[in-house]
Amino acid sequence: MLISFTERGFxxxxxDFYIDPWKPVPRAVITHAHxxxxxxxxxxxxxxxxxxxxxxxxxxxxxxxxxxxxxEKRYIxxxxxxxxxxxxxxxxxxxxxxxxxxxxxxxxxxxxxDDGLCTPFEPVRCTHFVTESTFGLPLxxxxxxxxxxxxxxxxIGGLAAEGRNAFIHAYSLGKAQRLIRAxxxxxxxxxxxxxxxxxxxxxxxxxxxxxxxxxxSAQQHIAPGTVIIAPASASESNWTKRFExxxxxxASGWMALRGTRRWMNAERGFAxxxxxxxxxLRAAVLxxxxxxxxxxxxxxxxxxxxxxxxxxxxxxxxxxxxTGESADMREEETS
Amino acid sequence: xxxxAALIAALDQTTSxxxxxxxxxxxxxxxPEADRIWTIALFTHRRPRRSVNTTLLRAWAGELAGIPxxxxxxxxxxxxxxxxxxxxxxxxxxGQCTLSLAECMDExxxxxxxxxxxxxxxxxxxxxxxxxxxRFVFNKLITGGFRVGVSQQLLVQSLAKLxxxxxxxxxxxxxxxxxxxxxxxxxxxxxxxxxxxRLYPFYLAYPLEQDLAQLGQPEDWYAEWKWDGxxxxxxxxxxxxxxxxxxxxxxxxxFPELTQxxxxxxxxxxxxxxxxxxxxxxxxxxxxxxxxxxxxxVSASTMKKAPVVMLAYDxxxxxxxxxxxxxxxxxxxxxxxxxxxxxxxxxKLSPLVSFESWQELKTLHTQSREQMAEGFMLKQRNxxxxxxxxxxxWWKWKTxxxxxxxxxxxxxxxxxxxxxxYTDFTFAVYDxxxxxxxxxxxxxxxxxxxxxAINRWIKDHTIERFGPVCSVEAQLVFEIAFxxxxxxxxxxxxxxxxxxxxxRWRRDKTVQEINTLDDLRKMIxxx
Numbered sequence: 001m002l003i004s005f006t007e008r009g010f011x012x013x014x015x016d017f018y019i020d021p022w023k024p025v026p027r028a029v030i031t032h033a034h035x036x037x038x039x040x041x042x043x044x045x046x047x048x049x050x051x052x053x054x055x056x057x058x059x060x061x062x063x064x065x066x067x068x069x070x071x072e073k074r075y076i077x078x079x080x081x082x083x084x085x086x087x088x089x090x091x092x093x094x095x096x097x098x099x100x101x102x103x104x105x106x107x108x109x110x111x112x113x114d115d116g117l118c119t120p121f122e123p124v125r126c127t128h129f130v131t132e133s134t135f136g137l138p139l140x141x142x143x144x145x146x147x148x149x150x151x152x153x154x155x156i157g158g159l160a161a162e163g164r165n166a167f168i169h170a171y172s173l174g175k176a177q178r179l180i181r182a183x184x185x186x187x188x189x190x191x192x193x194x195x196x197x198x199x200x201x202x203x204x205x206x207x208x209x210x211x212x213x214x215x216x217s218a219q220q221h222i223a224p225g226t227v228i229i230a231p232a233s234a235s236e237s238n239w240t241k242r243f244e245x246x247x248x249x250x251a252s253g254w255m256a257l258r259g260t261r262r263w264m265n266a267e268r269g270f271a272x273x274x275x276x277x278x279x280x281l282r283a284a285v286l287x288x289x290x291x292x293x294x295x296x297x298x299x300x301x302x303x304x305x306x307x308x309x310x311x312x313x314x315x316x317x318x319x320x321x322x323t324g325e326s327a328d329m330r331e332e333e334t335s
Numbered sequence: 336x337x338x339x340a341a342l343i344a345a346l347d348q349t350t351s352x353x354x355x356x357x358x359x360x361x362x363x364x365x366x367p368e369a370d371r372i373w374t375i376a377l378f379t380h381r382r383p384r385r386s387v388n389t390t391l392l393r394a395w396a397g398e399l400a401g402i403p404x405x406x407x408x409x410x411x412x413x414x415x416x417x418x419x420x421x422x423x424x425x426x427x428x429x430g431q432c433t434l435s436l437a438e439c440m441d442e443x444x445x446x447x448x449x450x451x452x453x454x455x456x457x458x459x460x461x462x463x464x465x466x467x468x469x470r471f472v473f474n475k476l477i478t479g480g481f482r483v484g485v486s487q488q489l490l491v492q493s494l495a496k497l498x499x500x501x502x503x504x505x506x507x508x509x510x511x512x513x514x515x516x517x518x519x520x521x522x523x524x525x526x527x528x529x530x531x532x533r534l535y536p537f538y539l540a541y542p543l544e545q546d547l548a549q550l551g552q553p554e555d556w557y558a559e560w561k562w563d564g565x566x567x568x569x570x571x572x573x574x575x576x577x578x579x580x581x582x583x584x585x586x587x588x589x590f591p592e593l594t595q596x597x598x599x600x601x602x603x604x605x606x607x608x609x610x611x612x613x614x615x616x617x618x619x620x621x622x623x624x625x626x627x628x629x630x631x632x633v634s635a636s637t638m639k640k641a642p643v644v645m646l647a648y649d650x651x652x653x654x655x656x657x658x659x660x661x662x663x664x665x666x667x668x669x670x671x672x673x674x675x676x677x678x679x680x681x682x683k684l685s686p687l688v689s690f691e692s693w694q695e696l697k698t699l700h701t702q703s704r705e706q707m708a709e710g711f712m713l714k715q716r717n718x719x720x721x722x723x724x725x726x727x728x729w730w731k732w733k734t735x736x737x738x739x740x741x742x743x744x745x746x747x748x749x750x751x752x753x754x755x756x757y758t759d760f761t762f763a764v765y766d767x768x769x770x771x772x773x774x775x776x777x778x779x780x781x782x783x784x785x786x787x788a789i790n791r792w793i794k795d796h797t798i799e800r801f802g803p804v805c806s807v808e809a810q811l812v813f814e815i816a817f818x819x820x821x822x823x824x825x826x827x828x829x830x831x832x833x834x835x836x837x838x839r840w841r842r843d844k845t846v847q848e849i850n851t852l853d854d855l856r857k858m859i860x861x862x
Binding site: 137138139140141256257258259267268299302305306309310323 | 347348349350400402403405406409410413414415416419420423424471794
């Protein structure tokens with residue numbers, strides 16, 4: 001096989017490079033800048049150009065990094081390598097690796113809904129497809145994001161009427177920008193946590209056109225109805241005090257389940273995910289035309305059994321160190 | 336249904352009791368009468384029996400959604416709630432269903448006598464006319480597993496405020512046997528005639544957390560043994576006897592010796608007490624009483640093997656008069672007189688434990704297990720009999736639980752609140768050959784941070800996976816607490832523990848230091 005599954009990650013022996021390795025390697029191709037896909041300590045990185053500044057922010061300015069555009073091709077010892085939009089977060093890519101008659105697509109994390117922020121997901125024909133399965137159960141079917149945002153705006157309006165602010169937990173890379181973009185369009189006043197602000201700065205530097213709300217300053221008066229966007233880990237610190245009184249909401253695919261809404265203790269949960277839902281995953285797998293499907297992080301065993309029995313594919317589970325969207329949102333920045 | 340479903344959503348979306356109360360009052364002002372009655376019935380656990388086989392429900396939902404049954408079952412396990420799971424799996428509905436709550440309940444009630452195919456048609460029809468949230472609520476109604484975040488107290492307070500009545504009056508009127516199908520709002524809440532069978536809401540104690548000295552003077556308090564049986568209320572009125580459980584279920588039929596005796600019918604009083612299996616003038620273990628629970632009928636041989644008595648500790652009504660407002664010592668005196676003159680072998684007085692100082696009481700507390708008790712109940716001599724769980728006048732002071740150190744060997748993905756995380760753990764101790772033997776599961780007692788850390792650890796130390804369960808390397812040691820231990824033929828370890836929970840993650844201990852099966856067996860001897 002062109003790609004093998006090693007204890008360091010997916011390895012292409014012919015081109016001598018790894019994809020999203022979790023242990024140090026000489027050459028790594030990175031699908032996206034989230035921490036469980038983009039680890040420290042590799043000799044050389046190759047990623048999409050929008051991922052570049054965020055990776056430098058997170059991994060150090062001095063990493064050896066080369067970037068590509070979607071669709072741009074590289075040839076490494078006869079192996080054709082290219083990146084294709086994954087729609088997960090800005091800069092996220094599916095990695096296509098082709099050699100002789102094998103075409104592999106390692107999709108990293110992806111979602112099929114166009115969120116207006118990232119370049120939308122594009123199916124890529126292949127013979128071997130590696131897919132995530134974070135929400136790979138028919139329990140998970142996302143509603144259109146506009147519906148979720150309109151509920152969110154309604155909730156924020158209700159809080160404002162009570163003289164309260166809205167504190168929304170979201171990952172600082174991806175989810176935060178998605179929320180900012182949607183709320184900004186409705187003129188909602190937004191403040192962000194420092195980690196969101198830094199990420200925004202890096203994305204602006206990469207050329208992404210996004211609103212850039214401020215962080216809070218010490219003496220600032222905060223008008224009721226302000227939205228504060230911060231990673232869930234920030235909600236456990238004193239930093240939140242100055243925003244009181246506020247209602248807490250969380251934006252995560254796990255919020256689709258009543259049980260996890262309670263576990264995360266959020267007053268309001270909004271089922272908004274940067275991962276594909278059940279229909280999205282199935283559609284994505286089928287659109288590749290691949291007969292060999294490798295299912296990674298999530299409900300891998302169940303999803304691959306379904307692909308095998310119902311769709312007649314040759315699907316199997318592959319163990320990785322990826323975590324997807326964690327049901328424990330305090331495990332920040334792993335998605 | 337839309338109105339009722341909206342109420343459930345409003346209750347679900349807030350943790351504030353004020354907002355819950357507002358939502359309830361709004362609903363009770365606006366909803367049609369029959370719906371209001373059904374809502375009260377559902378919130379006070381008077382739901383009708385399950386009328387549809389849930390296996391069939393899963394099959395129907397799977398067919399509609401085009402998903403194999405095994406996948407439906409897995410989803411159910413992961414969502415942790417069948418109603419929610421099925422609501423999520425079904426294809427989108429058109430929201431055109433206009434049935435009211437009461438109409439839904441009537442419809443559901445009619446299914447019992449119908450063929451499954453007919454029921455299927457009715458269920459599918461309703462499903463496809465509902466939104467996802469309405470389906471969730473509807474599924475709760477048909478599976479009979481209805482629970483919402485509304486305490487009895489909250490319901491009572493909301494109705495009392497709405498009707499400008501006292502909480503206690505409303506609580507009393509809601510209690511007992513009434514059927515939503517045949518009861519009107521007026522009969523239930525506004526009628527002052529009291530049904531003879533009606534019970535008083537139980538007064539429940541909180542666990543004692545403070546130091547005894549903070550309770551004040553010892554002479555202001557009664558101490559009674561805290562019996563390990565089930566709480567009961569014996570209502571003798573108008574020549575009839577009814578026995579109620581703490582869950583306000585009528586359990587007369589399970590305990591004929593406490594209800595079918597002429598002298599009991601003559602008591603004309605309401606007694607609060609503990610039902611215990613009893614032999615040779617002392618309580619038998621809880622497991623013996625268990626053979627009497629949850630039955631419709633009880634056989635003569637079971638009655639012989641597990642004879643019961645009630646140990647009475649309070650008197651709530653005497654000669655037709657509600658005496659809950661009288662101080663405890665007065666009620667106690669009346670109770671003692673009543674039992675003395677009645678002289679019934681099955682209705683005994685729960686004795687007071689006399690003590691001069693808190694120190695002495697502490698010493699006595701250490702003898703709880705020998706007394707077959709779980710500790711003490713402390714009750715203020717001057718306290719009235721209150722409603723529901725309240726702090727102040729009654730405290731339960733339980734014996735310290737048993738504890739052992741054990742190692743985690745399996746982890747299971749939680750469901751419901753904890754879907755997606757490993758939260759249900761199986762623990763093992765060593766047997767004589769130093770093999771690890773699982774002896775209990777536990778899933779509560781740790782902080783969210785500890786659960787997070789353990790989940791990260793599990794990911795790297797999984798040996799094997801089977802469905803939602805994985806076996807892990809035997810390394811993490813936990814202190815497991817439990818309330819009781821007995822022999823068990825059903826468990827591989829030969830022991831069964833009651834109310835197990837994790838009290839501490841012993842990061843300071845290694846697996847070599849955990850307890851043994853022999854340690855557990857010795858505890859059986861001591862209990």
